[in-house]
Amino acid sequence: MDKSQFTPLQWLEHWAETTPNKVFLHQPVNRVVQTHTWAEVQDKVENIAASLHQLGFVKGDKIAILAKNCAEWLITDLAIMRAGMISVPIYPSANADTIQYVLEHSESKAVFVGKLDKWQDADVGVKGTVIRLSMGYETMPCQYDWNKLQTLAKDHAPLEKYIPELDDTISIIYTSGSTGNPKGAIISYRAFNWANQEIVNLLKMTDKDRMLSYLPLAHITERCFVEGVAYHANTTLYFTESLEFFVEDLQYAKPTAFFSVPRLWSLFQKNIIDKIGNNKLNILLSIPLVSSLIKRKIQKGLGLQHARLLASGSAPISPSILHWYNKIGLNICEAWGMTENCIYAIGCFPFEEKLIGTIGRVLPGCEVKTTAEDELLFKSGGLFDGYYKNEEATKEAFTEDGFFKTGDLAKIDPDSGAITIIGRVKDNFKTAKGKFVSPVPIEKVFAQDPHIELLCLLGSGMAAPVALVQLSEGAAALPKEQVAASLKENLLAVNNQLESHEKIGAVVVVAEPWTPENDVLTPTLKIKRHVLHKQFAERVEELKGQQVLWESELN
Known part of the structure; x- marks a missing residue:
């Protein structure tokens, strides 16, 4: 059989037979690394799958996973497949309302519960008759623990061999909900x-590669780029014990491929500059013999000295950050994808400096085009089958010729093929002047100010667009007058490039950091513009005159 058609279960069987003693998973627990070979993983998968049937669940049932990344997450996912059931991953940072909604909407019969930062908060969301299955970590009360699930079916006949049909559903993955449920x-x-x-195939991943799994496995990026790739290529996976030990665990893993999000790349940059000093770093990098030593030292400090592939996704990243990393010898490939296309879609692979500022070119096997209104349309073999229990949304999501409507606005360069995202269909707004404003391109320019951590432009029905700004950690510690002067200078420079109806009327520095916990960010750290509009619109709708204000100064 063509191995490219193998399901994860067949890959598990293949590697357990051909490389049974190879360590597949490395999981630190109380700073001691627990390892799992392919043979051990297969054994646990068989036991847990049998236990699911012993508990009365049947093929086709939905089983949720609510946990931070860990070795047990993958073992659980494989066990759900082995039992012929469908996984429903839930973000470990999801609030109780979201957890309850996903469990109820998906009709999940049980939920595996693992590491959670605040399990007491999540506990409220697991209601009704949903059976709780512990993954072996300290967490909310569960009916069955991890060890029990290894032995529950030991006295019963083993499960019959099961190979899913390729058209069967492997998972229902809930999008991060930046515009509602x-x-x-x-x-x-x-x-x-x-x-x-x-x-x-694209990234030439092999059994010699190592990756650190830390972005939520509930998200399609980690599910395909890390978990799925590991099954196909026999890649070794490492996990981090907690945020506290993230850098230490990254240095231990020494990944050859490392995917991250803009906020982490920005944080790494800040920590390096804080430690060395920007001027000093620039001087050292300008000295040929010293430059290579400094680059190696920085790369080793991050644990990325062996990384042949670096990437950023989930949200737009500032071109200035990509240029900065390029200067220290770390080339970050920006990529674009969605849950609906299994994340494989568009990217800057291999890295090309001239593509910085774009999301790259369409990847092999994929097709893109744009509508007359600039909406990006997409087609590939990785497209989803539709939205669960939502025929109307499924029908609206596709064109008559089978292209998926991404909701992103884009420009495709006819010469290079490079694609630039210029906004979201639903993000564009009309100010009180009655003309449409596309906020994303304006935000991309404004956000290059180093004092800014996050930025969101509001304006629907308002006198003029207003930029809400969350300061970077470093800027928050600086004198207010210094930060205000820099923001004002940036505001004037940006406004000089804009049409009159687009000009930013004011910048407002927000008081509270934006997080998934206060519902301003999705679990994948995208900003929920509609949430901020609801919070701020009435207080900022009349602001104009190119002011810079702090939230405490609003009426």
């Missing part, structure tokens, strides 16, 4: 396998 994207084995194999 999350929608459950139905992902087939066929789409999942296709995307994973394409990623392996």
Whole structure:
């Protein structure tokens, strides 16, 4: 059989037979690394799958996973497949309302519960008859613990061999809900396998590669780029014990491929500059012999000295950050993808400095085009089957010729093929002047101010657009007058490039950091513009005159 058609279960069987003693998973627990070979993983998967049947669950049932990344997450995912059931991952940072919504909407019969930062908060969301299955970490009360699930079916006949059909559903993955309740994207084995194999081919992943799994496995990026790739390529995976030990665990893993989000790349940059000093760093990098030593020292300090592949996704990253990393010898490839296309779509692979500022070119096996209104349309073998229990949204999501409507506005360069995201269909707004404003391009320019951590432009029905700004950690510690002067200078410079109806009327520095916990950010750290509009619109709708204010100064 063509291995590219293998499901994760067949890969598990293949590696357990051909490389049974290879350590597949490294999990630190209380600073001691626990390892799991392919043979051990297969054994646990068989036991847990049998236990699920012993508990009365049947093929086709939905089983949720609510946990931070860990070795047990992958073992659980494989066990759900082995039992012929469908996984429903839930973000470990999700609030109780979201947890309850996903469990109820997906009709999940049980939920595996693992590491959570605040399990007491999540506990309220797991209601009704949903059975709780512990993954072996200190967490909310559960009916069955991890060890029990290894032995529950030991006295019963083993499960019959099961190979899913490629058109069967492997998972229902709920989107992060930046515009309302999350929608459950139905992902087939066929789409999942296709995307994973394409990623392996594109990035030339092999059994010599190592990756650190720390971005939420509930998100499609980690699910395909890390978990799925590991099944196809026999890649070794490492996990981090907690945020406290993230850098230490990254240095231990020494990944050869490392994917991250803009906020972490920005934080790494800040820590390096704080430690060395920007002027000093620039001087050292300008000295040929010293430059290579400094670059190696920085890369080793991050644990990225062996990384042949670096990438950023989930949200736009400032071109200035990518240029900065390029200067220290770390080339970060920006990529674009969605839950609905199993994340394999568009990217700057391999890295090309001239593509900085774009999301790259369409990847092999994929097709893109734009509508007359600039909406990006997409087609590939990795497309989802539709939204669970939402026929109307599914029908609206596709064109008559089978292209998925991404909701992103884009420009495709006819010469280079490079694609630039210029906004979101639903983000564009009309100010009181009656003309449409596309906020994303304005935000990308304004956000290059080093004092800014996050930025959101509001304006629907307002006198003029207003930029809400969350200061970076370093800027928050600086004198207010210094920060205000820099923001004002940036505001004037940006406004000089804009049409009159687009000009920013004011900058407002917010008081409270934006987080998933206070519902301003999605679990993948995208800003919920509609939430901020609801919080701020009435207080800022009349602001104009190119002011810079702090939230405490608003009426």
